[in-house]
Amino acid sequence: MRRTLAALTTGLALTTAAQAEDVTLKMATIAPSLGQAVTMATFANVVSDNLEDVSIEVSGGGAATLHMMEVARGNLDMSMTSPVVYNLMAGGKAMYAKQADAPELSKNLSLLMWFPYGAYHFVVRADSDIELLDDIEGATVFLGPQGGGAYNAARGWVEATTGLVVGEDYDAIKANWQTGFQAFMDGKIDVYVNGCLDPCGNFIQFTETEDIRFLGPESDQGEVVEKFLGKWRYRNEIGTGLYDGQKNETPVISFDTAVGIGVRNDLDEDTVYRITKTFWDNIDQVTSDAPWAKALSLEFAASKRGLMELHPGAARYYKEVGVLQ
16 A cells, blocks of 8 residues: 555655646747748647647737747747848847847847748739839828837838838828738728738738739839848749739739747757757648748758847757758
8 A cells, every 4th residue: 555655655756747848838929820920820830739749839919029028038938020121130139129128139039930921912803003113102001000010011012112201192091910911802092012922811802802903013123222132031922823813914013021930049959959850840830732831941940130149949950950050
C-alpha cells in the first residue's frame, strides 16, 4: 500500500511538472480576413498541432504598429512586423515620432521569419472613370487604417508615382480594415486599397456581384519612386484574369514588400527554435491551394531586411538547414 501510494505521488509530481512546462504564447495580428493574418494564424495552428507543450493563441484586429510595441513591452509574444516599420520604430520616426520609448523598445523585438506581403492593389469599380492612379484627384480612398504601416506605404506610393498628396488632392477615410472594405462594398468610397497575394479573398467576394479594375500609375519610374521603394520595397505586377470580374486587359504595376512574424527578443531561445523548426518541418500540412504558402521559402524567411535581427532561436534553425551562415 505504501509502495502504491509512493508511486501514485511520484506520478502526480511528474504530471504537475509536465503541465508546468507547457507554454502558451500570445500572438496578435491584423484583421482576420486579411491574407497576412491568415498566414500568421496558420503558422500558429501548425505549431500548436505539432507541439504537445506549446500552444499559440491568436487574436486578430488592430494595427501591427501598435502590436509591435506591446510585444516589446512583454504584453504579447508575437506580432506582425515589417522591415520598414521596424526601422521607423528603431528611429522613432513617422507613426512612432510621438512614442518616446519606441527606439528603446525596438531592442526587445527580433524576427522569427519574413514572408511576402503581396502586391498593393488599388481598385475601383469597373464602371468608374478612374483608370489610373493619376486620376484619383478629388476621390475618396481607403488606404488602410491611419497610423498603420499599410496606410503609410499606400500613401507614399501614390505620392511618389503621381505627385498627389493625401488630404490635399484626395481624401482618405479613417477606418479599420473591416469598415474600409465595407465602405467600398456599399459604394461609399471610390478607391479601395489592400495588399495581398492573389487570389485575395476580398476581391473574390466583391467580384461575385460586381466587376473591378486595378489601378496602376501612368509611370512607375523616376528618382522619387526609387527613393520611396528604397531597399525593402520592390515593384510587383498584378496580372490579368485573376478574378472573374476583373476588367484589366494588361498587367498593372504596383509595389510589394516583406512582412514577418516578430517575437520578443527575451523569449526563451529553445522555445523559438522549436516553434520555427516545427512550422517548417510541417509546412506540407498547409493546403497547396493557399497562395501565400506557395510564396514561402526558407531563403526569404531568413533574409536580411532592414535593421531587424533574427531571434537567436530562429537563427539556430536557419543555420541548421543551411540558409544562414
